[in-house]
Amino acid sequence: MDIHEYISQNEPRFLEELFSLMRIPSISAQPEHHADMLRCAERWRELLLAAGADTAELIPSAGNPLVFAEKHVADDADTILVYGHYDVMPAEPLELWQTPPFEPVVRDGRIWGRGADDDKGQTMIQVKAFEYLVRHGLLRHNMKFILEGEEEIGSPNLAAFLAEHRERLRCDVIFVSDTSMLGADLPSLTTGLRGLAYWEVEVTGPNRDLHSGHFGGAVANPINVLCEMLAQVVDGDGRIRVPGFYDDVEELPAAERAMLAAIPFDEEAYKQAIGVKALRGERGYSTLERNACRPSFDICGIWGGYTGEGSKTVLPSKAFAKVSCRLVPHQDHAVISRLFADYLQSIAPECVRVEVRPMHGGQGYVCPIDHPAYRAAERGFEAAFGKRPLAVRRGGSIPIISDFERELGVKTILMGFGLESNAIHSPNENCRLDIFRKGIVAVVEALR
């Protein structure tokens, strides 16, 4: 049976299996979901066995356990390790979801719910391609699967896990479906990723909340100070002011800039899709360069003082922010983490105390486009989408990709099937059913 026929006959089951995962709120950032993490890992274990793995088990780590499955074909065959993650992002703000985040549904040709894409949906594409190949005797490689439960909190325990289980995870190449394409009609493979550094900043002014009438004007307000400090991170040209920040940033090669400029990119449509009148970024770079090949600084969250209804006046004791930088290959997140913390301390006025807590980080990544597995992936995409995929760097971060390279000594092929409209990390995350199907075809063809 060919793969298209196999998909049409089995799709209701594929979806029910995916939904059984999506119904579990496996939110790694929220400790109250600990039991859900275990349920979700166990459910994946069952599904991997059912799909054709010889063995599948949960392996403990210092944090959430990892799901590991194997299928041996031949001693002299190459081994492919598929990595995915079973944890998802928090679903807040809940009121913006059209249907509840953990009650998956199909509507308008899309699967809706947290994890529909990132990364339950995308990992399911890999697993169903594997299932097809096994059941039809077409699998030519030894396969291993490793699914972690802490990707969305920065994989704090993965590097140690890789080091400890290096033998077991030995492979020739890694496949990951956790990135996105330029568009449904613009298939692409990701050849580079940005790194990430993330901090929590706490500014303390007075030792208690003060009456802003009695103290305002004489005592520094920590929210005012936090805003002033964060406003000093990026200059008017969109450049990050942290001394030394750009030291290891390689200027983009002219050839790559030319290739990016040649991508059919409709800036008006891009603005319209996200509802903004104007874009903003580093002077001298295009949008596609800014959002993938250049570093950025985003305040991911901020809070302090009275945030309830009405109009309470207060000069609060504390203000907080969660801030992050996307980094480019060669910038070391540990170095940047220190430089950034030093910079904030250097601009902190004496009237407050500032604490900068590094939360997590990851290195950027570049994949060579002449790698045989990259070429195979290219053929798979071409078979599924009818076009040769573009090779592009993307702006997201998968810090563990560089861990794989360091610990396991192999390259990773980023076979992502996401779309911008999938709204990952946001309310109403979704995945187009037609892309889900094409993804399975692409992986099957790549593995043939």
Added chain:
Amino acid sequence: MDIHEYISQNEPRFLEELFSLMRIPSISAQPEHHADMLRCAERWRELLLAAGADTAELIPSAGNPLVFAEKHVADDADTILVYGHYDVMPAEPLELWQTPPFEPVVRDGRIWGRGADDDKGQTMIQVKAFEYLVRHGLLRHNMKFILEGEEEIGSPNLAAFLAEHRERLRCDVIFVSDTSMLGADLPSLTTGLRGLAYWEVEVTGPNRDLHSGHFGGAVANPINVLCEMLAQVVDGDGRIRVPGFYDDVEELPAAERAMLAAIPFDEEAYKQAIGVKALRGERGYSTLERNACRPSFDICGIWGGYTGEGSKTVLPSKAFAKVSCRLVPHQDHAVISRLFADYLQSIAPECVRVEVRPMHGGQGYVCPIDHPAYRAAERGFEAAFGKRPLAVRRGGSIPIISDFERELGVKTILMGFGLESNAIHSPNENCRLDIFRKGIVAVVEALR
């Protein structure tokens, strides 16, 4: 029976009455406390009758009802109107209270709980002085009491109420106990107050939360923009940059600056009490000038993006802040409100939409120190505290004081007994019992 003896004999009852009010969470800012507002107003009505009022009733307004009570003494006697408020500030953050905010207790010579000072405790001082005078046949003035339930949200309905009930509220002077003294050993009367303008600012970037990896660097983050904009409100000299902001600000007369400079003010102790290493404010002015006689800008609250546990990366759709300016006499809050909103719009970059919503405002106030009722209050304080009180402007705002002057044509004497250590608007609000007693003595002596 002299007033000191009366207080010692009746203090347990005074406290039980005060506690019965403090147990009611009459938080005007939070709609779910609507029934508590009514319970609290009704409890005050009972207590005013019991204290000696001829009549006491609840009068509806467009918002929470007002409590009104009267005691007629003689047609040709002067009439004093006592104003207070029965609503309190929200108690958040609850975890910082040593004992629950709405379970009042006496500990270490202080009354602890929300409203211990602001304004249930202070209004109780007025009511118990009244009770003493009535019960001993010493009351020489006609007395009226008006207690409102919306002071902490800016008294949105009071001006209309005053206009509608002008005849009924007719009086010769108003007494208000809702301010504080310089110190327990530095009795003072408040002769000036700052005005207030308050806004909510909403910055909208993209039409949904975006993945900061895929969009960060190319799309403006509304939290970044909010911080940048708010950081532009005050310049490096601590002056507010809003064009026209200082147009109506009168420079302090040299005599008043000299008087302020002569107040024994220990800046080291002040810093230590609030736990800061350095103070910050407008260049060229002292701390006592900055916190009472000069305008100020405070961000009272800020929120946006991910504020939960862990480290979610997101480029959020929206960011919010609640901001306020304390104003000085002659600055018109309606004018400032417009200037400020115009300024924020003028510095808003094209990449976001900015909405500035005026929340409430109030004018500043100055009281002449040769007013006969001011002189009487001075004598009362001197009798109770053994020192002539200083005449000082304070930094807080009681917008309704200027409403009284405009609508009723009379001056207000600000006989406040608060202390900075009372922590009003903060966790662990409290009131020293000895000051509570002296307050009653001071009011009794002022009214004789």
